[in-house]
Amino acid sequence: MKPLQKLAVWLIAALLFQSAIYLYFDRVLFSPATAFEVKNVTGESLVVDSNTFFSRDKKFMAIVKEDMVELYETAGKKLIRSIPMTNQKVSYFKWLEDRNLALLAVYGDTAKGDSAKVVLSQLNPLMPDHNLSTVIDKLPPGSKMTDVAYSPATNVIYMQVLVAKNPDQYRVYRTDANQDITRIPLQTTRIGKIGVLYDQDSLIYDNTADDIVYVRNGDGSWRIISSYDGKYRLIGVDGKNNIFVAKVNKQGLAEAVYKGRLRVGFELDRTLAAPTEVRELTMESSKPPQEANDKNKTGSGKR
Numbered sequence: 001m002k003p004l005q006k007l008a009v010w011l012i013a014a015l016l017f018q019s020a021i022y023l024y025f026d027r028v029l030f031s032p033a034t035a036f037e038v039k040n041v042t043g044e045s046l047v048v049d050s051n052t053f054f055s056r057d058k059k060f061m062a063i064v065k066e067d068m069v070e071l072y073e074t075a076g077k078k079l080i081r082s083i084p085m086t087n088q089k090v091s092y093f094k095w096l097e098d099r100n101l102a103l104l105a106v107y108g109d110t111a112k113g114d115s116a117k118v119v120l121s122q123l124n125p126l127m128p129d130h131n132l133s134t135v136i137d138k139l140p141p142g143s144k145m146t147d148v149a150y151s152p153a154t155n156v157i158y159m160q161v162l163v164a165k166n167p168d169q170y171r172v173y174r175t176d177a178n179q180d181i182t183r184i185p186l187q188t189t190r191i192g193k194i195g196v197l198y199d200q201d202s203l204i205y206d207n208t209a210d211d212i213v214y215v216r217n218g219d220g221s222w223r224i225i226s227s228y229d230g231k232y233r234l235i236g237v238d239g240k241n242n243i244f245v246a247k248v249n250k251q252g253l254a255e256a257v258y259k260g261r262l263r264v265g266f267e268l269d270r271t272l273a274a275p276t277e278v279r280e281l282t283m284e285s286s287k288p289p290q291e292a293n294d295k296n297k298t299g300s301g302k303r
Contacts, residue, residue: 055095055102060125062102064093069104071125081128091118091144097239098152100125105145105159116143120159134175139163146170149237153199156218158184160194172205187214187222192278195237202262204243206234211252213245215262227266232258236283244269246278254278 051064054074061072069090071081085106092105102123110116117137124130136145140163147160155177163171169189175181190209196202201218204225211231216222226232226245233254235244241261246254253275260266 051093053093053095053102055100055125056097057100060095060100062093062095064090069093071102071123073125080125081123083123088119089144091146092120092148094148096150096152103148103150105148107144110141114141115139116141118143118145118159118161120145120148120157132179134159134179134181136161136173136181139171147194149194149196149203151196151198151201154201156196156201158194158196158203160191163189167209172203174203184216186216193234193236195234195243197237197241197262198239199241204234204237206232206245208233211248213243225260225262227258233278235278235281238283244283246281248278249275251275252278254281257281 053062053064055061058074060080061074061077063070063072065085066089067085069083069085070079071083072079083104088106088108090104091107093102095102102125104121104123105118106121107116107118115137116139117135118139119136120134122132134157136159139161142165143161143163145159146162149158149160151157157175159173159175161171161173163169167190170191171189172184172186172191172194173181174184184203186205188207188209190207192206192208195204197204203216204213205216206213206226211233212224213226213232213234214222215225225243231248232245233248235246235257237243243260243262243266245258245260245266247256247258248254254272254277255275256271257269258266259269
């Protein structure tokens with residue numbers, strides 16, 4: 001066999017070996033321990049049956065059940081922590097995108113006329129004795145936390161709490177490194193999604209009744225940031241302070257995605273192939289197909 005032929009054979013063998021390793025990690029080592037289905041829709045709680053979530057680097061895995069939340073080391077699927085859901089239900093779970101820390105929100109069943117409370121816990125899988133919990137009480141019966149916006153650089157957390165249905169109405173609370181909890185007055189109780197800038201105490205949210213996107217700053221000032229030429233809903237805010245909004249039609253369906261920044265404005269990012277429910281749009285789905293696929297290959301913690 002000629003030297004060039006030998007080199008080609010070795011290269012092909014190396015590529016096949018790498019592909020086999022990738023498939024093992026993707027399909028075996030990192031595969032969920034149980035079947036799961038994640039439903040995290042605006043206005044609805046996270047439907048908990050057997051839902052599996054990976055941390056940002058897939059080093060840790062969480063399985064959310066009706067009666068238990070289990071944290072594992074993904075390598076070897078070693079159980080490192082169990083959190084029983086005694087008289088509680090999970091309404092929100094997410095791994096942070098910049099560190100191996102999870103946010104878990106729970107609520108309890110309350111009788112008609114009794115006040116409710118919700119609890120948001122920050123779970124460190126390697127430091128079970130150093131959890132931080134935020135309790136919001138004296139809420140209307142049936143209240144539950146449905147979304148959380150966390151600014152890693154400022155340690156500010158905004159919590160969206162569903163307090164009434166038909167139509168859905170929300171309150172937003174804020175806590176910081178000092179664990180001071182305050183209710184944030186907003187222009188509406190009809191809120192779709194919330195987001196926060198990475199390094200600024202600026203809350204981004206939308207009004208689902210009028211299809212307007214706002215910013216509220218830490219000093220209490222606020223303004224409309226969506227364009228006046230149409231109706232818009234918030235999709236999300238990324239780690240670089242880019243804000244993604246959807247332009248919606250008369251039926252409330254998203255037709256295009258716009259990307260922008262505060263004090264800069266928005267520009268068209270992409271036109272959707274077909275009108276889409278805003279609640280189906282995520283930070284991943286709003287990316288062009290190739291960019292989204294490339295990120296998925298890195299093992300994003302979102303499931």
